[in-house]
Amino acid sequence: MNVLKFGGTSVGSTENIKRVIAILNNYSQEEPVICVVSAVGGITDKLLKAGEFAQHKNEHYLSEFKTIKEIHLNLLSELIPNQSEAVKEYVESKLASLKSLLDGIYLINELSPKTSDKLVSFGELLSSYIVAETMKSQGLNAVRKNSQDLIVTNSKFTKAEVNYGITNMNIREYFKNANQKITILPGFISKSDSGEITTLGRGGSDFTAAIIAAALKVNRLEIWTDVNGMYTANPKLVKQAYPIERLSYQEAMELSHFGAKVLYPPSLQPVLVLDIPIHIKNTTDPNAHGTVITSDKSNGFSKAAKGISNISNIALLTLQGNGMIGIPGFSKRLFETLAQEKINVIFITQASSEHSICFGIDENDAALAAESINLTFENEISLLKIDPILIEKELSIVALVGDNMKNHQGISGRMFSALGKNNINIRAIAQGASEKNISAVIAEKDVKKALNTLHERFFEDQTKQLNVYITGVGNVGERLVEQIHQQKKYVKEHLKINMRVIGLSNSRTMIFDESGLSLKSWKEQLASGEKATLEGFLERVKTLNLRNSIFVDVTANEEVSKIYADYLRESIAVVACNKIACSSTFENYSNLKRLSVKYNAPFLFETNVGAGLPIIDTLNHLIASGDKITSIQAVLSGSLNFVFNNFDDSGSFHDVVKQAQKEGYTEPDPRIDLSGVDVARKILILARESGTKMNLEDIENDSFLTENNLKSDSVDDFYKTLIADEAHFQKLYASAKKNDCQLKYVAEFDGEKAKVGLKEIPKDHPFYNLKGKDNIVMFFTQRYPEQPLIIKGAGAGADVTASGLFADIIRIGN
Numbered sequence: 001m002n003v004l005k006f007g008g009t010s011v012g013s014t015e016n017i018k019r020v021i022a023i024l025n026n027y028s029q030e031e032p033v034i035c036v037v038s039a040v041g042g043i044t045d046k047l048l049k050a051g052e053f054a055q056h057k058n059e060h061y062l063s064e065f066k067t068i069k070e071i072h073l074n075l076l077s078e079l080i081p082n083q084s085e086a087v088k089e090y091v092e093s094k095l096a097s098l099k100s101l102l103d104g105i106y107l108i109n110e111l112s113p114k115t116s117d118k119l120v121s122f123g124e125l126l127s128s129y130i131v132a133e134t135m136k137s138q139g140l141n142a143v144r145k146n147s148q149d150l151i152v153t154n155s156k157f158t159k160a161e162v163n164y165g166i167t168n169m170n171i172r173e174y175f176k177n178a179n180q181k182i183t184i185l186p187g188f189i190s191k192s193d194s195g196e197i198t199t200l201g202r203g204g205s206d207f208t209a210a211i212i213a214a215a216l217k218v219n220r221l222e223i224w225t226d227v228n229g230m231y232t233a234n235p236k237l238v239k240q241a242y243p244i245e246r247l248s249y250q251e252a253m254e255l256s257h258f259g260a261k262v263l264y265p266p267s268l269q270p271v272l273v274l275d276i277p278i279h280i281k282n283t284t285d286p287n288a289h290g291t292v293i294t295s296d297k298s299n300g301f302s303k304a305a306k307g308i309s310n311i312s313n314i315a316l317l318t319l320q321g322n323g324m325i326g327i328p329g330f331s332k333r334l335f336e337t338l339a340q341e342k343i344n345v346i347f348i349t350q351a352s353s354e355h356s357i358c359f360g361i362d363e364n365d366a367a368l369a370a371e372s373i374n375l376t377f378e379n380e381i382s383l384l385k386i387d388p389i390l391i392e393k394e395l396s397i398v399a400l401v402g403d404n405m406k407n408h409q410g411i412s413g414r415m416f417s418a419l420g421k422n423n424i425n426i427r428a429i430a431q432g433a434s435e436k437n438i439s440a441v442i443a444e445k446d447v448k449k450a451l452n453t454l455h456e457r458f459f460e461d462q463t464k465q466l467n468v469y470i471t472g473v474g475n476v477g478e479r480l481v482e483q484i485h486q487q488k489k490y491v492k493e494h495l496k497i498n499m500r501v502i503g504l505s506n507s508r509t510m511i512f513d514e515s516g517l518s519l520k521s522w523k524e525q526l527a528s529g530e531k532a533t534l535e536g537f538l539e540r541v542k543t544l545n546l547r548n549s550i551f552v553d554v555t556a557n558e559e560v561s562k563i564y565a566d567y568l569r570e571s572i573a574v575v576a577c578n579k580i581a582c583s584s585t586f587e588n589y590s591n592l593k594r595l596s597v598k599y600n601a602p603f604l605f606e607t608n609v610g611a612g613l614p615i616i617d618t619l620n621h622l623i624a625s626g627d628k629i630t631s632i633q634a635v636l637s638g639s640l641n642f643v644f645n646n647f648d649d650s651g652s653f654h655d656v657v658k659q660a661q662k663e664g665y666t667e668p669d670p671r672i673d674l675s676g677v678d679v680a681r682k683i684l685i686l687a688r689e690s691g692t693k694m695n696l697e698d699i700e701n702d703s704f705l706t707e708n709n710l711k712s713d714s715v716d717d718f719y720k721t722l723i724a725d726e727a728h729f730q731k732l733y734a735s736a737k738k739n740d741c742q743l744k745y746v747a748e749f750d751g752e753k754a755k756v757g758l759k760e761i762p763k764d765h766p767f768y769n770l771k772g773k774d775n776i777v778m779f780f781t782q783r784y785p786e787q788p789l790i791i792k793g794a795g796a797g798a799d800v801t802a803s804g805l806f807a808d809i810i811r812i813g814n
Helices: 014-028 043-055 060-079 085-108 113-137 164-177 204-216 249-257 265-273 330-340 363-376 378-382 403-407 411-421 444-459 475-494 522-527 534-544 564-569 586-598 615-624 638-646 653-662 677-689 715-724 726-738 798-813
Strands: 002-006 033-037 142-144 182-186 189-192 197-199 221-225 246-248 278-282 291-294 307-320 345-350 356-362 390-401 426-431 437-443 464-471 497-505 509-512 549-553 573-576 629-635 700-702 742-749 754-761 774-781 789-794
Touching: 002 014, 002 204, 014 033, 014 060, 014 113, 014 182, 033 113, 033 204, 043 060, 043 085, 043 113, 060 085, 060 113, 085 113, 113 142, 113 182, 113 189, 113 197, 164 204, 182 204, 189 204, 204 221, 204 265, 246 249, 249 291, 249 307, 249 390, 307 345, 307 363, 307 444, 330 345, 330 356, 330 363, 345 426, 356 363, 363 378, 363 390, 390 444, 411 426, 411 437, 411 444, 437 444, 444 464, 464 475, 464 534, 464 798, 475 497, 475 798, 497 522, 497 534, 497 798, 509 522, 509 534, 534 549, 534 564, 549 564, 549 798, 564 573, 564 586, 573 798, 615 629, 615 677, 615 774, 615 789, 629 677, 638 653, 638 742, 638 774, 653 715, 653 726, 677 742, 677 754, 715 726, 726 742, 726 754
Parallel strands: 002 033, 002 221, 033 182, 142 182, 221 278, 246 291, 464 497, 464 549, 549 573, 700 754
Antiparallel strands: 189 197, 278 291, 307 356, 307 390, 345 356, 390 437, 426 437, 497 509, 629 742, 629 774, 742 754, 774 789
């Protein structure tokens, strides 16, 4: 014999009830089946609400009753179009009795526990009758048996205690003589030994099914719901969550206690005692495997953790004071006080110092708990032995659950490390010696991020999700988006990194999509996006609060660089193409580095020097390995190299600069490149990364531009001065040609000082044959004293700069 229980969603619509009937019909082909049904989805809440309205003399109870009536009559007419008068009369008589009960509550404005049980019993009585009569109308061999005739309890209304001796005898006697293929039972409801209607409390329908299954000692109990079993995490919050095939009873209880709403373990106690397996199945997907819950703790799986769950709306209360240390009885008095007020303690932790006891309760009970505890310890508080109770709200508990966690070292470390790296502050921790559950109290706002972080760490195929936000989608930014789109599949398959662009912004508009923007149509979306502000962009990133978030600055905007610190403080990594931050004051540069370490948020800026060339990365590896930089010689401006490689006496300097700007080798304002400021910033960054404290004004800048060039008021004016001063530039070229040299704009650092300027490079120098937009850097170190370590390659251009940004994002992922 099979025992199946169907929840409210399973009987919540015509379509679902038809699915239930099909499942029962299929099972009944093999052997008799017992089906326990809940009230139609949402009806129990509506009954309680109607009763509450009636109790408070609020005539809205009539509209609630009307809704309840319409729901049941509509189901009846859809499921049994040609229903008999007897069927219709029964349902309408039950609804009339319900109306009379509500009218009575309204008249005496009282809703006792006893009356409440009578009120909510209508839900299961109606749903079970409709399901049974629908099956009969289809010619199925089905009978409805009222559970109140079988399950006998005491008179503890709303949560009655079962008399198992009488109940088990009733169940066995009835089914010994029953010959129907399908028996429909209403869940949740029962009768006292004096004949009064009672209910079995929270999880009552599960309890009914468990009582029946245990009394008959069936092979397994099936709980049918609207999901494919118990999941590794809440699938509404963690999209990558998946059903757990097998769990032990203890694991299922831990997960259910911490928020998994699929079942309520205390109600399943009858089957747990007899080691009867529980199978959770999905009514809408009956062929799915679901979750099997047994007493077997190994379950054939090697994973240490089985699932993650959470409880929201937690208040954390702390009783503390020096007067508690070494004094017995404080814990007893504290928890006795809570028990007297019927306040459930969800979470407890106490330091070995005995200075404080911290516990978590439902937020709704916080005020009552604080008042009661302060009263209990009134004398100690007045004598300053302990402090008044401290309350923290808007918290949640996240719990990592698994029987095998105790056999695996480092589980706690991995859990807290993953949370810490994503700036999830842990307010309290609890772990029992059994190590089946590791719990942490965190801010409510961080729950989604925490669940996704832990799920990625413990349950996914080591694929790390990176959530990228890009501001600045001009030439370089556009190429970066294209590269992410192009390489997304490769990066996920080969590097185990799932890279998603969540937000994009230009100077006018910004767009966001928590599940990842479409990189095929982002331009159209951005064109009609919301108004962009730097503060607004930051606030959206903070509000989304996604794990492994990375802010990418692909601008040359000083205001954008000023906001890096705000991102780092939120543990959001920063990747900067913008050189302004790292070449600003040494104090700001150092502060950004400090914040990066403090908040475990990488701050990478490889493209500040040499676009996509691994210059900074190489320098950092040299320093980290214990080498010391003695000097640096470099050509660091792809734009200036392009200009001087293409400038000769056959054309004008003005035209070459125009060409460089047109091809994207210079900044929109070419004065930044040609003045040498850009190169000075780059050598400054290299000097700082080498360990030298230096500011931009400390760098000697021997400019090759004329005074007129430098004093120009605008880009257009600058180009006019280039035409006017052509002779000056021709003179520079003529001198280099005469000396059989090439003109190169060189940056130098000798370990203490730095300078930049135009130089005539002879043929035997490594810089001489530098072509096009290439950069070159020579690192002289203690390990490379004579033959320098040389890095050479394209140092400008949208594609290579974008690839440098892409590489920094990948570094963070790794």
